[in-house]
Amino acid sequence: MPVSSPCGSWPSPITAALVAGAGGGPQWLDVAGGEPWWAEARPAEGGRLALVRAGEEMLPAPWNARNRVHEYGGRPWLVAGRSLYFTHWDDQRVRVRDLDTGSVTALTPEPATPQGVRFGDLRPGPGGEVWAVRETSTGPRRTDIRRDLVAFAEGEIRSLSASHHFLTAPQLSPDGAHAAWLGWNHPSMPWDETELCVAQVRADGSFTPQRVLAGGAGVSVCQLEWESPGSLLALADPDGWWNLHRIGLDGASKALAPAEAELGGPLWKIGSRWFAPLGGGRYAVLDSGRLAVLDEHEGTIRPLAPELTEWAAGIAVHDGAVFGIASGPGRESAVLRVDATTGAITELAAEAAPVSHAYLRAPEERVFTGEHGERIPAYVYPPANPEYTVPEGELPPYLVHVHGGPTGRNFPVPDLDFAYFTSRGIGVVAVNYGGSVGYGRAYRERLREQWGVVDVGDCVTVAKALVAEGIADPRRLAIRGGSAGGFTSAAAMTTSSVFGAGTIKFPILDLAGWTGEGGETHDFESRYLDGLIGPLPETLARYEERSPLLHADQLTGPVLLLQGLDDQICPPEQADRFVESLGGKGIPHAYLTFDGEQHGFRKAETMITALEAELSFYGQVFGFDTPGVPRLDLRR
Incomplete structure (x- = not known):
């Protein structure tokens, strides 16, 4: 019989060390030599x-x-x-x-x-x-x-x-006569527009000047594969959705199964793969992260192994089966083989389940409604511990989790990082705010020139809805995120009174600094803000208005900052200045830095320190004990 106990203080077998130990996992899968x-x-x-x-x-x-x-x-x-x-x-x-x-x-x-x-x-x-x-x-x-x-x-x-400032590696045609690749230039990001290029391969191995077969002018191509010496297959979104197309060397293009379905994704890492041919006009595809089979003869896209709700963008096909890295409710991330005809799943490699699934419940998939009727998808992870329950008359604290990118998304899967909190009586809601992928170009472009407004507004809307439904304690709401999610968390803490605490990991805090001219980010994203905020110098006032660093004195509650010192994407200079500006202002805060960490944390010791610090932070701000966790030193 579960024991009634104050939220946030429930004992849990999900330790920070356990989360860190499972924090690696497989990636970059392919099949070579049949294996x-x-x-x-x-x-x-x-x-x-x-x-x-x-x-x-x-x-x-x-x-x-x-x-x-x-x-x-x-x-x-x-x-x-x-x-x-x-x-x-x-x-x-x-x-x-x-x-x-x-x-x-x-x-x-x-x-x-x-x-x-x-x-x-x-x-x-x-x-x-x-x-x-x-x-x-x-x-x-x-x-x-x-x-x-x-x-x-x-x-x-x-x-x-x-051919372009940004490129993917060339792929050789089956007859060795041509090479094809993707390219794009500033200020576009690859989900804005890319060009599919082709060139002849000369006898000495050099390339002729390239021709553009597809893409450009507001069209994004995110993956290509040769189908035959005279045709390619490509994921492109000329109609607002990444669909699979056949493209001839003459540039003629045909969608194989037109649908309002997102079969591609954002090309953050070159070499990502969302589709693979199965033969006979059938293709394994990822439909908003879920495996499906596209049949060009029937014009259909049918789910395959629907119990798996997140597949990594790296599927491969061999001998009538799809290989990939996937997870779903009740199943942690694993390397899997799925029979493309029957859907039978064979697990090839997986970490042993670290804890009972009673602590790793699948989230509730929700769609919230914004102020102007916009739909805001989110996944709600309520407190979950088979040995404890929320006391009568108490509402649990809730963390609003903001994914990075911001051209990214959350998926409806068990999450050990979230379970570290939910197993202690702290709810989590992961919001796919406007700008998230998986819902078509129009949804992605809700964020165009509105970063710091739409994302913050959607997170606030979801938090208020949970309060109105009697699910979350209005006095114990926090927001957390890393990278772009760190920016949204900081922006929410300086523009909204909804959140009482914010965890800000390897963030963007000074928008004008986080540009090519500002010098505080890397080349790939140095013009990203042209689309997210506006072109410079015409919209400089907008950069200043939305930069948390310039409004640190307006923080509505305590903040915890976590930063890798070797980060080239969101360098520590911005977090340093933000924390320096808080000195002597009476705002409780903590700033932990980690030597040898780049963008995102990879070392077990860093993950442990960061998670325990975050839990102690919420305990101190929201007034609950955190037994077994080192006390974080909050400064003012």
């Missing part, structure tokens, strides 16, 4: 990315298969024959491991400056070559970057093309 391979993050090894083949480690320490292309990284490995090519984090060089002898050889030279030349999105080229995107630092600023497409083999590197 699934994937990268696997190891928080206990400082966040090292190992490579695994069917459960067997194929890239032991000290090798770390990550790269810095676009700072978010691109496809970091490729198997060709008996060779494993990979990018190594420490120096960003490409190496090859002989799968027979285990020997590792560097293919690219040591850069003149540390990590000054990096490679990503490794693809097979002709004659044993490997094709990739090369990113070269050309000066002292984070935006001093040049990119081109390259081929390398036996130590020689050849430049193939530099």
Whole structure:
């Protein structure tokens, strides 16, 4: 019989160490030689990315298969024959491991400056070559970057093309006659518009000048694959939804199953894959993150294994089955094989369930209504602990979780990070505010020039709705998020009186500084705010109006800031200035920094410290005990 006990103080088997231990997991899956391979993050090894083949480690320490292309990284490995090519984090060089002898050889030279030349999105080229995107630092600023497409083999590197400022690696046509890739330029982000380029491959391996077959002018292409020597398959959104198209070398395009369905996603990491051909006019696709089969003859998109509600953008097909990394209610993230005909699921690799599923309940999928009738999807995770219950007359605290991006989204899956709080009697609601992906271009563009307004407003609307329904305590509402979610959290704490506390992780706080001219972000996102806020200098007043750093004195409650000191995307300078501005103002706050952490936390010790600090923070602000957790020192 559950015991009635104050919210926030429930004992829980979900410790911060347990969450950190499960904080890695598989990524970058593909099938090579008929077997699934994937990268696997190891928080206990400082966040090292190992490579695994069917459960067997194929890239032991000290090798770390990550790269810095676009700072978010691109496809970091490729198997060709008996060779494993990979990018190594420490120096960003490409190496090859002989799968027979285990020997590792560097293919690219040591850069003149540390990590000054990096490679990503490794693809097979002709004659044993490997094709990739090369990113070269050309000066002292984070935006001093040049990119081109390259081929390398036996130590020689050849430049193939530099069609755009941003590029994906070229893919070779089945007959070896053409190469195709995606490119885009500032100020567009890849979900705004990209161009699908094709060039002939000359006898000496060089490219002819490229032609644009699709995309551009407000159309985003997020993935391409060759179908035949004369046609490609591509995910593009000319009608406002990422649908699958067949595109000929003459530029003729046809949607294979037109629908208001989002079969693609935001190209944060080059090499992501949302579809794979099954043969016979059938394709495995991800429909807003859920696996489906598109049949071009019937013009249908039918769910496959619908109990899995989130698939990573990295599916592969082999022998009539779909391989990928997925999770769902009652199932943590795992490497899976799904029969494309029957939907039968085979688990190939998964972490053992760390706790009973009584602590990991599936969220309630909700749609809230905004002030002007807009629909706001969200996932509600109420307190869940089989041994405790909320006392009569008490309402639980609630955390509004803001995803990053902001061109990103939350998924309806069990979340161990959330369960750390819900198992202690603290509810969580994850909001897919305007600007989130999965709902078509029109929903994404609700945020155009409205960042800091629409996202904050949607989070406030959801929080108020939970209060009005008698679900959440109006005096104990907090908002939390990292990166773009850190900005929204800080903006909400300086413009709204709804939240009594805010956790702000590796945030954007000074909008004008977080631009190419401001110098406080990297090249990939240095013009992102042209669309999210407005062009400069015409809309400078809007940048100033919405920058939390310039309005820190208007904070409506205490804040906790968490920051990696090696972050190149949201560097610590902004958090430093924000905290400095709070000195002596009487606003309770804490600021924890972590050496060796980049954007997002990868080390187990960092994850543990950050989670425990966050719980102690809420306990002190909202007045409940947090037994077993070090007390966070709040300054004023």
